Amino acid sequence: MALRGPLSRLLRCTLSSCQQNRSHSVAILGAPFSKGQKRRGVEHGPKAIRDAGLVERLSNLDYAVHDFGDLTFKHLEKDEHFMHVPFPRTVGRANQLLSGAMSGAVGAGHTCIMLGGDHSLAIGSVDGHAQQCPDLCLIWVDAHADINTPLTSPSGNLHGQSVAFLLKDLQNKMPQVPGFSWMKPFLSARDLVYIGLRDVDPGEHIILKTLGIQYFSMRDIDRMGIQRVMEVTLDHLLARKQRPIHLSFDIDAFDPSLAPATGTPVNGGLTYREGIYVTEEIHNTGLLSVMDVVEVNPTLGATPEALEATTSLAVDVIASALGQTREGAHIAFPKIPEPKEDTELRL
Numbered sequence: 001m002a003l004r005g006p007l008s009r010l011l012r013c014t015l016s017s018c019q020q021n022r023s024h025s026v027a028i029l030g031a032p033f034s035k036g037q038k039r040r041g042v043e044h045g046p047k048a049i050r051d052a053g054l055v056e057r058l059s060n061l062d063y064a065v066h067d068f069g070d071l072t073f074k075h076l077e078k079d080e081h082f083m084h085v086p087f088p089r090t091v092g093r094a095n096q097l098l099s100g101a102m103s104g105a106v107g108a109g110h111t112c113i114m115l116g117g118d119h120s121l122a123i124g125s126v127d128g129h130a131q132q133c134p135d136l137c138l139i140w141v142d143a144h145a146d147i148n149t150p151l152t153s154p155s156g157n158l159h160g161q162s163v164a165f166l167l168k169d170l171q172n173k174m175p176q177v178p179g180f181s182w183m184k185p186f187l188s189a190r191d192l193v194y195i196g197l198r199d200v201d202p203g204e205h206i207i208l209k210t211l212g213i214q215y216f217s218m219r220d221i222d223r224m225g226i227q228r229v230m231e232v233t234l235d236h237l238l239a240r241k242q243r244p245i246h247l248s249f250d251i252d253a254f255d256p257s258l259a260p261a262t263g264t265p266v267n268g269g270l271t272y273r274e275g276i277y278v279t280e281e282i283h284n285t286g287l288l289s290v291m292d293v294v295e296v297n298p299t300l301g302a303t304p305e306a307l308e309a310t311t312s313l314a315v316d317v318i319a320s321a322l323g324q325t326r327e328g329a330h331i332a333f334p335k336i337p338e339p340k341e342d343t344e345l346r347l
């Protein structure tokens with residue numbers, strides 16, 4: 001749509017300092033971490049996504065790409081379970097480190113891409129982003145709601161609990177998990193929208209309903225269409241005021257036929273076109289500030305083709321969130337090139 005580009009640029013000028021000067025500089029933060037769940041291999045996600053050509057794709061979109069490399073996480077030796085939650089201190093410490101790095105990168109004026117790693121990393125990623133942009137809103141694209149508390153979680157895994165750590169509204173339902181005393185929940189339930197849900201635990205369902213969280217399950221997408229879902233999503237988050245968007249994209253939101261190399265696949269997911277439409281619409285707001293891409297697990301690709309499909313899909317959604325269009329672009333050509341006088345036009 002013709003109005004989108006100029007309109008979004010106009011809006012960007014009126015934004016708070018944390019959103020300015022972001023448009024042409026992208027930071028990549030690798031977070032090779034897997035202790036938020038029990039399947040090893042997801043720590044190789046950042047390398048696999050880079051190997052699929054991420055930096056080159058973003059450079060072709062005319063961005064200055066700053067690849068900050070991978071963070072170094074430590075596994076703490078003495079880290080007993082908390083209730084049935086494994087590795088609480090290790091996950092807490094990793095997220096503390098990521099939060100600091102994310103805050104620094106956002107503060108330096110970059111649009112940031114966090115490559116996971118498992119989805120527990122969204123705790124640090126969103127926390128660090130919020131330190132620079134306290135009025136951010138969160139779009140969570142996922143088969144799962146990741147909003148269990150330690151008391152509702154069937155698995156104990158922290159990658160299924162990230163949102164519960166972020167939400168102010170759940171503060172009095174959360175026990176003190178060791179490793180997380182460095183952070184305070186800051187997000188309001190109304191500043192969050194889910195897209196793609198199809199595997200929601202009973203405890204998560206009561207949380208979503210009690211807090212009145214806006215979500216669009218795969219059934220809602222079937223019923224309304226992805227175009228209407230995005231309209232309502234962006235209206236819900238941005239109608240009152242324009243603010244930075246944090247997009248947390250779990251690759252398992254896509255159908256497992258498209259993204260097989262992931263730890264908790266669920267049938268009946270987003271089509272390629274639905275997923276790309278989501279990121280295109282987010283790009284068109286001009287407000288994307290941080291994007292997480294998580295749960296790409298290269299060791300779970302049954303064949304090299306399955307892995308390649310998953311990683312190139314990850315690169316495609318990132319490129320689309322950063323402005324790659326299906327209609328082409330004329331970055332290299334201000335006008336249609338004309339042959340010089342003395343060149344023969346046709347043979």
Ligand SMILES: NC(=[NH2+])NCCC[C@H](N)C(=O)O
Pocket residue numbers: 118119120144145146148153154155156157159160161199201250252264295
């Ligand atoms: N980020 C993910 N893939 N999360 C899967 C969570 C699965 C399940 N709801 C749990 O809490 O254990």
Ligand SMILES: [Mn+2]
Pocket residue numbers: 142143144250252253264295
């Ligand atoms: Mn998921």
Ligand SMILES: [Mn+2]
Pocket residue numbers: 119142144146159250
């Ligand atoms: Mn997730």
